[in-house]
Amino acid sequence: MNPAYGIIMWVIIGALAGWIGSKIMGTDARQGGLANIIIGIIGAVVGGFIARAVFGDSSSNNGFIASTVVALLGSIIVIGIWKALSRRTA
Numbered sequence: 001m002n003p004a005y006g007i008i009m010w011v012i013i014g015a016l017a018g019w020i021g022s023k024i025m026g027t028d029a030r031q032g033g034l035a036n037i038i039i040g041i042i043g044a045v046v047g048g049f050i051a052r053a054v055f056g057d058s059s060s061n062n063g064f065i066a067s068t069v070v071a072l073l074g075s076i077i078v079i080g081i082w083k084a085l086s087r088r089t090a
Contacts, residue, residue, distance in 0.1 A: 022079060047070040
């Protein structure tokens with residue numbers, strides 16, 4: 001696979017996961033599109049780490065839908081942590 005294709009897929013999956021995660025967590029009004037992408041990509045990394053810890057390395061190539069679900073769960077975790085930290089400092 002072309003490395004540029006992989007980066008583009010990370011951005012697409014990250015944007016989708018970040019947007020859906022922000023809708024679920026009720027933070028979409030406070031975040032812009034760029035924040036959704038960044039949170040989604042961070043969430044994809046967090047979700048991928050958790051998925052590998054739970055399911056092992058065999059889950060690394062499960063396709064677009066599985067990757068999106070893992071990234072979505074990770075982005076929800078990241079948004080939850082972000083909300084908890086921002087509430088604590090406010």
